[in-house]
Amino acid sequence: MSRVLVVDDHPIVRAGIVGLLETEAGITVVGEAESGEAALAFLAAAEPANWPDVVLMDLRMPGIGGVEATRSISRGEYSGPGSGPASLRPRLPLFTDPFPVYPPRSEPSASELARPIPGVLVFTTYEEDEQILAAIEAGASGYLVKAAPAAELIAAVEAVAAGQTVLAPSIAAQLVARMREPIMRPRLTPRETEILSLVAQGLSNPEIAAQLVIGESTVKTHLLHVFEKLDVSDRTRAVTRAMEFGILNSAGF
Amino acid sequence: MSRVLVVDDHPIVRAGIVGLLETEAGITVVGEAESGEAALAFLAAAEPANWPDVVLMDLRMPGIGGVEATRSISRGEYSGPGSGPASLRPRLPLFTDPFPVYPPRSEPSASELARPIPGVLVFTTYEEDEQILAAIEAGASGYLVKAAPAAELIAAVEAVAAGQTVLAPSIAAQLVARMREPIMRPRLTPRETEILSLVAQGLSNPEIAAQLVIGESTVKTHLLHVFEKLDVSDRTRAVTRAMEFGILNSAGF
DNA sequence: CGCGGGGTCCACCGATCGGTGGATGCGAAG
DNA sequence: CTTCGCATCCACCGATCGGTGGACCCCGCG
Structure with a gap:
């Protein structure tokens, strides 16, 4: 049973996604949040009984935004950005294959078993290189564009809940190309x-x-x-x- | 029973909205389309048994876009923009009240009873003045932003299906202000x-x-x-x- | 100490820019 | 026919711009 926290600032879209996810027998939505801040507040207050395995995170939201919230969650810092214990998640390896499914995360220590750091599945409307790269840096485990079929969302949620890292093929291709030819962005004083x-x-x-x-x-x-x-x-x-x-x-x- | 055609280019969002609408006893989704063209094609081929009362139309889509599709639908031209019989829908009156609900459309003629021109409920992510004004010009009957609560979507669908015109308060306020102080946009040759x-x-x-x-x-x-x-x-x-x-x-x- | 980065400043000069006050021709509409 | 809008074109002139090749100072770092 994969438990999901859905984070999206649009109530209708959020309600729709919640409804979609809960049609799946193996998925239950344990919470909803309309912002990064609300998601962190939910996690700070959540008991193990409604603790999510996956946070489905919209990237474009007002306030601290999806990237910053991803960073905090990936570090297990739920009281807000920049506080809490050091990150226990490893950095991502280099991508080489389309839709790669990577080995599970390392086994959590005993102190984490009740509220393990959830995987963050980042959900974007557009394939925005800058934001997706930032989400990688911030520690997200999954990347999906809204143009993907609904079945792919279900599969991605379950994969991330199982501790895997998933990546939509279109995003993988862009990141590979990006790493080969990094854009030299001019730095003005x-x-x-x-x-x-x-x-x-x-x-x-x-x-x-x-x-x-x-x-x-x-x-x-x-x-x-x-x-x-x-x-x-x-x-x-x-x-x-x-x-x-x-x-x-x-x-x- | 309000029958709805959902038009949105994002499959996940579309599936979510379909799921959301069908939780409502008085609403049934008779079709889905991922573009304005697909919506027109659906309407061109639809039998009275699965004819929609409301087309829920996303504004930002590739191809002919939500505004153009709205224009064609409002004119009863389902084979594509710029063709078909002349429009049978009246132009919209001037708005003066927030969330106004206007009198029903005139009674359709006998030849339209089987496939009456559906009301178009335009659904936008942002409150974009230019696009919404264009949608008004194009003949849309309803305007809603995605930030609205899900209950408002249900209410709007049912109102438009009943032949009314609905307008989210935020959009109404902007249009009223716009009409009072029209922006003088320079015209370059x-x-x-x-x-x-x-x-x-x-x-x-x-x-x-x-x-x-x-x-x-x-x-x-x-x-x-x-x-x-x-x-x-x-x-x-x-x-x-x-x-x-x-x-x-x-x-x- | 030297080095690099950032900020400040100059004179000279040719090229470009923007303002002024004109001009003509064509097509469309009344 | 006239009028309007659009596109085309000119000479003149002062102001500005961009390039060149310097200069100096301060601060932080190794």
Whole structure:
């Protein structure tokens, strides 16, 4: 019997998934939470009788979000991020096969048997590399996209409950490609970012200099550094490229 | 007995919603579709015995999308957008009250009794003004956000099946505010947009002129017109402002 | 101590940009 | 026919931009 905690900020979607899971004889939903915080609070208060084996975690939620909640759960820190005992879960090995099912986790110690650290099955709407990579780093045991068939969700829940790590083939392929060719994301200094942000607002170099109480040539120097790092040769392209890299936000979005 | 067609591109979410709806004694799900096209195909082929009263339509889907599918359904055009008989549904009245429930649709003619045009209940993840306004224009009868409680979904399905128009309070408030203060969105000509797009890619005026085989002064003239319309005084701000207005996309997003 | 990173600053110069004030032609609508 | 919107084009000019090749200072780390 696999016991599941479902974490999703959309009540209708959550109710739907709960209903779906409970049609499966081997699965019972022991709780629901609408946020990462609520999930941690549930775990902090849960008794062994309703302790989950799997936390089905939506990645995109307001508050601390799915990644941070995953990190806390994987460390057994249920009172909130950044507190509690050190993590007892091993780091993930390198992936090489599509839909790999990895060996079970090591046997828990006697003190963990009543409330063993649950596996986190991360559930995403989109195949977002950054968030999924972050979830890996945070210690998640399973990764599934919402576009997967319902049967795959059932199988994934049961596999994670059994202590295994599962990975949707599409996500596996992306991670493998990512590890082969890591994206070199440019690192701008705080000052460079600040100046580029003012450029995006339409300020000229003299205007930026006046606002920051520095010399215009200093502004130009910073911008030239920005151009080098972003591999561009004009301010406009620097701004759009910084947006592509997520360094600048599209204002109003 | 309200019969529902559920349209959502995510199988797990769709299965969950189907399960949720069928827990309600007065609701039966007569079909599922993963896209607007599939929904139209279902309706084109459906017999009166499994004809839906309500189409629960996700707004964000690949292909023709929820808005376009809503338009076709509201016109009774099930073979695809832009074909079939003229619409028999009246346009929506102006909204003034939160969660209004409007009078039932006019009585269908004898020829429509077997397969009356179903009400479309639009179901959105976010409260997206543009898409919801488009759905109103397209003839939808109901609007609900996924953040709403499950009970509200059940109530909305039954109201739409009864021929009423329902509107989540949050969406009603936004639409009322929108009608009071319509956003003046600048209208760029196709050429202006094209040139601004090249500016966003980092091309200089001479480079744009060469690419479009026009004079550089022509490029400048277009850009000056763009600056006037967007109320900016430099190309960089024109680009970011155009992104804020949704005229340009953030490349890579 | 030296080194690297970050921030500040300069002069010079050619290229580009943005503003001004025009001009023409074409097609569609009234 | 006129008017409007769109696209095309020009010369002139001052301001700004981007590149070059420097300079200096401070701080943290080994």
